[in-house]
Amino acid sequence: MTDLASELRDIERKLFEIPDEKVAQLTLLIERSRAVVLSAALADAALGTLRPRLAKTRPPRHLTLQRIFCHPFEDLLILPEDGDKQFGRISRASLAPCWDFILQSLDQSSVKELEASIRTSTAPAIGASADPRIPKLGATLWGIVARRLREEVSQADSDPAHRAALVARLGSETVYLDLVDMMCMLEIAGALETLRDELSPKPVGRLLEAQAEAIREDYTALCASGAGLPGYMIAFILSRMSDPFQALPIFDGLGDMPTGIAGLKPGQYARRMIAGDSKRFFKSIGRADAGKMEAGNIAGMVDDFVVMIGRLKADGMADGPQPEMEAAGGKLRDMVKSGVLAGADVKLLDALATPAAIEPGQEAAVKEAIFNAKVQAEDRVYAIQKVARVAGGIGAEKDVGDTLKQLGGQIEQGGSTLVADIRAGKLNGIGKDAAKQQLYGAVRMLELVSGAAAAGKLMKDGLAAIEKMPG
Amino acid sequence: MNFPRGSASQFQPAKFEERGTAVAFTTPALSQARVRVDSRDNLELTVSAFSGVKGNYVIRWKDVPEIFQLTMHDRALQEEIFKKNSCLPPDVRMATLETARTGLAGPEAQKSAEEAITEEENEVLLTRYFLFKTALDRLSGGQMSLQVSDFTSPAGRDRIRSGLGEIAKKLGTNANELYDRLERWGQFISPLGMPGMPKESRLRRLISGIASLGQSLNHWSDSDKSEAAELARGIARVAYFTDDFARDLAAASLRPVEYAERVLSNWEKATETLQRDIGRLWWTVDGWEFILLLWKDAEDRDRDAQRAAVTEIYRVLPIIPDKEAANRPNLAAMQENTRMQVRALEGWNSGSLDIEMVRRVENVKRKRI
Numbered sequence: 043m044t045d046l047a048s049e050l051r052d053i054e055r056k057l058f059e060i061p062d063e064k065v066a067q068l069t070l071l072i073e074r075s076r077a078v079v080l081s082a083a084l085a086d087a088a089l090g091t092l093r094p095r096l097a098k099t100r101p102p103r104h105l106t107l108q109r110i111f112c113h114p115f116e117d118l119l120i121l122p123e124d125g126d127k128q129f130g131r132i133s134r135a136s137l138a139p140c141w142d143f144i145l146q147s148l149d150q151s152s153v154k155e156l157e158a159s160i161r162t163s164t165a166p167a168i169g170a171s172a173d174p175r176i177p178k179l180g181a182t183l184w185g186i187v188a189r190r191l192r193e194e195v196s197q198a199d200s201d202p203a204h205r206a207a208l209v210a211r212l213g214s215e216t217v218y219l220d221l222v223d224m225m226c227m228l229e230i231a232g233a234l235e236t237l238r239d240e241l242s243p244k245p246v247g248r249l250l251e252a253q254a255e256a257i258r259e260d261y262t263a264l265c266a267s268g269a270g271l272p273g274y275m276i277a278f279i280l281s282r283m284s285d286p287f288q289a290l291p292i293f294d295g296l297g298d299m300p301t302g303i304a305g306l307k308p309g310q311y312a313r314r315m316i317a318g319d320s321k322r323f324f325k326s327i328g329r330a331d332a333g334k335m336e337a338g339n340i341a342g343m344v345d346d347f348v349v350m351i352g353r354l355k356a357d358g359m360a361d362g363p364q365p366e367m368e369a370a371g372g373k374l375r376d377m378v379k380s381g382v383l384a385g386a387d388v389k390l391l392d393a394l395a396t397p398a399a400i401e402p403g404q405e406a407a408v409k410e411a412i413f414n415a416k417v418q419a420e421d422r423v424y425a426i427q428k429v430a431r432v433a434g435g436i437g438a439e440k441d442v443g444d445t446l447k448q449l450g451g452q453i454e455q456g457g458s459t460l461v462a463d464i465r466a467g468k469l470n471g472i473g474k475d476a477a478k479q480q481l482y483g484a485v486r487m488l489e490l491v492s493g494a495a496a497a498g499k500l501m502k503d504g505l506a507a508i509e510k511m512p513g
Numbered sequence: 514m515n516f517p518r519g520s521a522s523q524f525q526p527a528k529f530e531e532r533g534t535a536v537a538f539t540t541p542a543l544s545q546a547r548v549r550v551d552s553r554d555n556l557e558l559t560v561s562a563f564s565g566v567k568g569n570y571v572i573r574w575k576d577v578p579e580i581f582q583l584t585m586h587d588r589a590l591q592e593e594i595f596k597k598n599s600c601l602p603p604d605v606r607m608a609t610l611e612t613a614r615t616g617l618a619g620p621e622a623q624k625s626a627e628e629a630i631t632e633e634e635n636e637v638l639l640t641r642y643f644l645f646k647t648a649l650d651r652l653s654g655g656q657m658s659l660q661v662s663d664f665t666s667p668a669g670r671d672r673i674r675s676g677l678g679e680i681a682k683k684l685g686t687n688a689n690e691l692y693d694r695l696e697r698w699g700q701f702i703s704p705l706g707m708p709g710m711p712k713e714s715r716l717r718r719l720i721s722g723i724a725s726l727g728q729s730l731n732h733w734s735d736s737d738k739s740e741a742a743e744l745a746r747g748i749a750r751v752a753y754f755t756d757d758f759a760r761d762l763a764a765a766s767l768r769p770v771e772y773a774e775r776v777l778s779n780w781e782k783a784t785e786t787l788q789r790d791i792g793r794l795w796w797t798v799d800g801w802e803f804i805l806l807l808w809k810d811a812e813d814r815d816r817d818a819q820r821a822a823v824t825e826i827y828r829v830l831p832i833i834p835d836k837e838a839a840n841r842p843n844l845a846a847m848q849e850n851t852r853m854q855v856r857a858l859e860g861w862n863s864g865s866l867d868i869e870m871v872r873r874v875e876n877v878k879r880k881r882i
Contacts, residue, residue: 242736245816247817252738413624416616416619416620420619424872427869
């Protein structure tokens with residue numbers, strides 16, 4: 043275990059030096075060993091280590107029946123914040139009970155036949171953007187599973203006792219509702235596959251006009267075909283996008299087209315899903331621990347939050363009381379105070395401190411410590427500046443403004459002392475180059491905190507003083 | 514392969530010197546702007562028009578800090594280049610490293626610059642060793658044995674000198690002069706290195722990187738549906754052309770090693786050719802390091818960031834000027850005016866520095882090829 047852990051750390055370090063072929067071999071080995079040699083958790087940890095590289099190398103993945111089954115709705119999968127059902131999303135926790143149920147419900151000879159087909163199919167080459175075996179084998183599996191589930195769900199709809207038994211078998215109401223969502227996605231899987239190619243690679247950023255047109259056409263065609271519930275295509279589209287708000291005009295433009303849910307238009311469907319995602323994001327903020335987060339990550343979270351509430355408000359989706367949003371805003375304000383602003387002055391002082399006397403043999407260690415202190419101080423200042431841009435969104439503008447002012451004053455004071463010391467000849471012993479290094483350190487920090495004008499003055503005064511130093 | 518030539522094509526630089534050398538400014542508006550010498554031997558800056566239209570602004574170098582709000586790093590860099598009064602790529606590179614070493618672009622850029630300077634010193638040492646070894650093997654018939662460590666101490670250098678007497682006589686010079694010539698020759702070609710060196714030198718790494726970039730962007734463009742795909746294919750074509758051109762120049766720069774005797778006996782004349790060839794290679798790959806690092810950084814980011822990187826690369830793409838490669842096929846196809854892309858997300862109207870954008874440029878500065 044320890045050996046494997048240290049090997050994983052080693053892999054993490056050298057991740058981008060490993061040849062593509064080796065990455066492909068490792069991936070297949072880990073996936074095949076899952077639940078056989080390695081525990082699922084260990085296999086997931088190992089894959090997690092490789093993940094940054096997987097995105098780049100795209101090795102062929104170990105194909106299983108479950109992977110094919112999940113393919114139509116994999117974009118909808120989330121790690122839930124609580125046990126509640128989220129509109130338009132499927133909890134990862136529901137996968138195992140649903141798949142077990144489906145496997146037991148299917149005709150076993152068909153399952154064996156499909157598994158045999160997987161074993162004999164050829165994996166795609168390294169770097170292939172998709173595995174062509176999935177839609178090919180999926181066309182059969184998705185149809186079979188969807189029909190079987192539809193029988194169960196129809197019976198559950200008409201027979202409360204059957205429904206209760208099904209919920210009990212699956213483990214909870216949320217899992218049952220997730221199973222229904224899976225079924226609905228499988229029912230329109232064919233239509234999704236056409237659109238998937240258009241909306242690739244994931245996440246889709248700024249939507250191109252051709253993509254917007256494809257969404258309109260495919261949605262209209264799905265509605266006209268009468269197959270499945272078209273709203274699930276909206277869920278699929280939104281979950282592939284990094285900024286789902288940009289799709290709202292498209293769905294609004296689809297007017298009164300059906301979604302499969304009575305009274306819910308495509309635009310409303312999309313808003314409901316976005317609202318669910320926002321709520322989950324707000325809940326995740328509530329769970330965040332500032333003590334365990336880098337200041338930069340907190341700043342990123344604040345930025346994401348402010349952007350999101352701005353979009354929600356602009357679209358009228360934040361009208362009325364928003365307890366989750368307000369709680370998240372308050373939490374972020376506290377996180378900024380404790381994780382970004384607090385201790386920033388100490389970080390800055392550490393970065394600007396000059397080691398008194400370096401013990402022989404300690405030069406490299408001292409240099410490394412100075413470097414780390416500077417990197418940490420800069421990261422902290424960047425985090426503060428990032429928050430400063432959007433601090434109004436969480437009501438922290440005064441705290442952030444005061445901190446910046448205080449830090450700027452602190453560096454300016456230190457800079458003035460440095461210049462005075464240079465003028466007084468106190469730095470003559472270390473020489474011009476070393477004096478310049480100290481000056482540059484203060485100038486750089488002042489520039490990051492207070493801007494180029496203040497830093498420019500310090501630089502000018504400092505260099506003029508250094509020029510007059512002897513030697 | 515027919516790029517439409519813009520109406521301003523007559524104003525395209527015809528020679529490397531007219532194109533100038535890319536400067537690693539961290540002020541976003543000036544990132545990869547070029548420095549060149551005007552008709553009165555004064556430095557000037559050429560920077561692409563901010564509105565995205567074709568054409569460049571040309572500004573006196575000494576006025577740059579008055580016109581732009583520069584980062585502190587860029588003020589120091591502008592001054593350093595002004596002091597050196599040279600726009601040759603090796604001089605601009607040295608000014609860039611010296612400035613980054615101050616820490617004004619952050620501790621990581623400082624560390625990276627220090628490492629780059631050390632690395633280049635090692636390249637000089639190794640290239641000298643391999644050059645001396647190759648040349649002396651030819652001239653002494655393999656009689657002289659050399660160690661890398663000989664070049665790091667006065668005693669070792671004296672030992673080499675003392676062994677050069679006979680060869681020097683044959684070449685019509687003395688041992689000290691022969692040693693100096695070989696040493697200077699090694700200095701000239703050290704950015705390219707010698708065959709057989711355990712690690713490739715910087716220019717060689719850049720050339721390999723340019724070819725890989727072409728492949729990577731071609732591959733990327735196959736999966737992209739936006740307008741950036743066409744730009745990526747265009748960049749790839751320029752990369753392949755540049756790679757091909759640079760490889761020929763690299764081969765030409767090292768060919769004289771094969772007739773070292775003639776070079777060392779006609780040193781003054783040979784020096785001009787040696788310097789010219791390696792100089793043209795420096796100009797050819799100038800500006801590509803930023804591009805390679807920018808793309809490397811973007812490769813692990815989302816598609817929007819990659820498209821933005823492609824647009825930015827296209828904007829600063831170093832095209833080989835007309836007269837430098839006049840006899841090569843397809844040159845005309847590379848002459849498209851690339852200064853027609855508006856940079857994304859630039860706060861061009863605020864007049865103040867956007868610290869996050871500066872950091873993005875500094876991020877590239879932290880890395881090396």
